[in-house]
Amino acid sequence: MKKNWWKESIVYQIYPKSFNDSNGDGIGDIRGIIEKLDYLKELGVNVLWISPMLESPQDDNGYDISDYRRIYKDYGTMQDYEELLFQAHERGIKVLMDLVVNHTSDEHQWFLESKKSKDNPYRDYYIWKNPVNGKEPNNWGGAFGGSAWEYDNETQMYYLHLFSKKQPDLNWENEKVRQEVYDMMKFWCDKGIDGFRMDVISMISKDQAFPDGEVKSGLYGDFGPYSVHGPRVHEFLQEMNREVLSKYDIMTVGETSGVTIEEAQKYAGEDSGELNMVFQFEHVEDTSPHAKFGKWTTDRYDFKAFKKTMIKWQEELQGKAWNSLFLGNHDQPRSVSRFGNDNPAYRETSAKMLATCLHMMQGTPYVYQGEELGMTNAYFHKLEDYKDIESIQYYTELTDAGLMEPDYMMKCLMLRSRDNARTPMQWDGSEKAGFTDGEPWIKINPNCKEINAASQLDDLDSIFHYYQKLIALRKEKDIIVYGEFEPLCREDDQIFAYTRKLDEERLLTVCNFSEQSAEFEVPAEFEGSQCLITNLDRKVFKGKIVLKPYEAFVLYK
Known part of the structure; x- marks a missing residue:
């Protein structure tokens, strides 16, 4: 297996609006990130993925970009961004930009021109269709609800928006659009950024017949089969790689909802000529038979289905493509509330257990801001x-x-709700959690009094210090990055266990995902091994043992 710096990295995702406010306007900003770089260095992460910071009306918190070459005014200036790059690089931390090129804002200059007339030079930058029988061109529903089409009175045509109506989709069939995107990417690479996380990149190619979608639930048809992993997506990404990515030593990760193992190998195979890795979402999508309306359910996740999915991606990408390891991000509920247990009796133990399970797997781990503190859902x-x-x-x-x-x-x-992940970062136990001196743009989770960075930095047994130790282990031992994965206890209802193997080295990770005790037989080959890390105070790892609720440990020989 080839060695690469991005395989050996630990990525920390920052949602800038909620990370740290330096000027008291209630909104996080670039100078706020600069202020916390030493905290991130202490944690040990070496790549930052920062959600979009470009000019935007903020209809979807920055994922609606109105100018690809300007920093959003509430976040700061281009000089601030250049200083952030410099200061991060000084500390050995790389910076990934969030690339949003499936759509723009409807306030982008290209779209303002495109709307003016049917023969405007920018008309074909977007996807415009005539009404069919006085209605939308097809029955597609948008990802945020409602129709995926918006009628424009001026030219009496519809434009496509797979997300908000303020996020019109770009027409990637148009070579000029692609060239504009590549030029913009070079602009940022030349500024010194270290790579891109690519928003909904699997949606850039649409089936040009635009057929109706199946109505599975609700009122609208599913655009997925015709807009996700579309007919030319790999062609476009190979072109992007030739034109831009291959010319720089950068890291790329594509957001590819609904991706299969086979597709993932095309996007991120060792020699695919496309991306370094993808985000697949199978483990965070609902498998509940009662989830009639997608994610909108109160059902708890199915542990066995979750484990099966995690194992599948580990086994089937092994040696073929590279995994991204995550349990939370800006679009997901808080991981300890969802997969662990945020009851005060179990929150710390289960947060450490989840981190152990994830960080010992093969792939690049992503830590979402506050995850290293065990931040929970807001429950508004x-x-x-x-x-x-x-x-x-x-x-x-x-x-x-x-x-x-x-x-x-x-x-x-x-x-x-996605807002569970977007409440402000809890820096200390004060009323505004050390996030701002002003009025925060969204409510702060009141549990910041108990859950905050200041108290955890002082406590060597905290979740923060546990993450710090996991991250240090990953940098120290090649087996954690490159070792072969093999699952144990596939059918167990409570335990997730697996081994890693590299030459003569062996690693065993054992995690109890339940609040009941669970029996586990330590394989004979691991008797007398060194315990690298454990979230409880177990001393003996031999024969049949009884794991406590949410207990986790890693043995090495």
């Missing part, structure tokens, strides 16, 4: 506390149509 009780466009639109659509009771939908939001 009132609709007005939610800011996320997806949460608000689905609440309205599903309750107005009588498909869901308002009380039940509120419970779904408390468990599944």
